[in-house]
Amino acid sequence: MQLSVIILNYNVRYFLELCVLSVDSALKNIDSEIIVVDNNSSDDSCEMIKRRFPNVRLIQNDHNLGFPKGNNIGVAHANGDYICILNPDTVVAEDTFEKVLAFAKNTQNLGIIGVKLIDGAGNFLPESKRGIPTPWVAFTKVTSLYKLFPKSKLFNQYYAQHVSKDQTAEVEILVGAFMFMKKEVYNEVGGFDEDCFMYSDDIDLSYMVLQKGKKNYYFHETSVIHYKGESTSKNAVYMKRFQEAMEFFYKKHFKVSFLFSAFMKIGIVFFSLIKRIQGRAKTKINPENYLLISASETLVEILSKLVQKKVNFLNWKEEKEVNLLSNSIRNGLQIILDNEFVSFKDCIKIQERYSKKNIVFRIIPKNTDFIIGSDSPNDKGEVVKIKLYFM
Incomplete structure (x- = not known):
């Protein structure tokens, strides 16, 4: 088997469903498996996986074992030559794993591969690539010197600012939301250190891989949404x-x-x-304008009743291009992406293209009864049920 994708879940049932749906779509042409490890969630995450994704291997822990141990359990059950540690609050494109796998196979002395991460509003997440937080690098981070001198090698190492977000390059530290590597490399360093419950585990794993003489890479040719606020309450x-x-x-x-x-x-x-x-909750501003990208005109009526405002419609089967008028986005716009017709790759492209403060995005995952998304990396995310509007 080529690849095992390990997703550790804890009480993010709707984000998990979206994530697994995207991963399942991205693995169609790869000899692979999906392993979901649940850390004793109190929601119906496990029931949803059993019902909707019967081919997913589900491991149910009887209590919350933390990020390191939970992932170590998942990797221990993995059959793939390569593994990908993936957060449940992520969305991958249909070609994400094919691109990363091709890069991995052509890279010598490979350690870990990370990808370009964006938040729910389409903005690049700088933690996609980082440097080792040595005492000096930590000092530049804590004092925000890295912001004052972004082009200085002396000050810009925390977020590896010498590497452009649109440049594939060797970096030191990668984020645990997406870590792709050979299973033997993971096992060689002993996996995540279980003495660390969470938050520095990805730094530690990246650093241990470097100590083995391997090279870690930031890979920019595919973007992954990370609704990171959902799993981290401040x-x-x-x-x-x-x-x-x-x-x-x-x-x-x-x-x-x-x-x-x-x-x-x-x-x-x-x-x-x-x-x-x-991370404090911010007052939500209701959008003045709504745009549904779909091929279902019936859904326009359903959403108009839901938001109690007119919802504009772009037929994705006919247009395949989004052209937003400046006056429509000036007052705030919510773009609703219907995954029944809009691929995950196109959802991600649209979010990156229109990543502006007055535009927010929501996704309706294929064959679901909810709308999901978030407006910033500190936003805990929003799930709106729409089932009643179909009745």
Whole structure:
């Protein structure tokens, strides 16, 4: 078998359904398997997987084992030569794995491959590529010096800013939302360190792979949506775990002075507070305009009743191109993408093309009764049921 995709889930049932649907579409021409590991979700995630995706291998843990152990369990059951660690709040294009697999096969001394990640509004996520958070690099991050000198090699290493988002290149650290590698490489470093519950596990794994002499790569030729706010609530528990994670990484890999340790504790607290502030719920602004991209005129009527406003219609079978008038987006626009007719690849392309502050996006996954999406990387995401409107 070529590829095993491991998806660790915890209480994100609707995002999981969208994710697995996209992965299933992307694996049609690859000898592969999907493994969903559930960390004792209290929603109906497992029931949904059993009902809708009977060919998916489902592993149900009896309690929340955390990100590292949950993924290690999934990889232990994997049969593929390659594995992909994938977050449940992601959406891949139909050709994502074919492109990454081709790159992997033609790359010597391969470690981990990461891809271009975008948020639910189509904006590039800078954590798609990062440098090793050495004491100095951490300092430039905490003090925001990387923002002041984005072109300086001395200051821009945290987000590997020397590498363009549209450039495939060797980088040091990749994000755990999408990590593609040979299974033997994963096993060689021992997988994720289970002493770290979450938040620095991807940094640690990337770093351990580098220590084995392998090369990690940021691959820009495919984009993946990551609704990252959905799985990370910026509360007191998050702050505590974030601090523990950073302390874990430094104690494991760096020998630092007492003075620096004290500085890092202050910096971690400060950075955690900023994260918490960023993650506070924001007042949602209802869009003034709606555009449905579909081939179903019946759906226009259904959505108009749902939002209680006129929904404009673009017939994707006939036009295959989106041309937005400036006056229609000035007051705010929500684009609703019907996956029954619009491929995941086209959904992603449209979101990237129109990634502006006054445009937001929603997807209606194929054969579902809900609309899903988020407006920013700190937005926990929105799921709207539409089943009643079909009755």
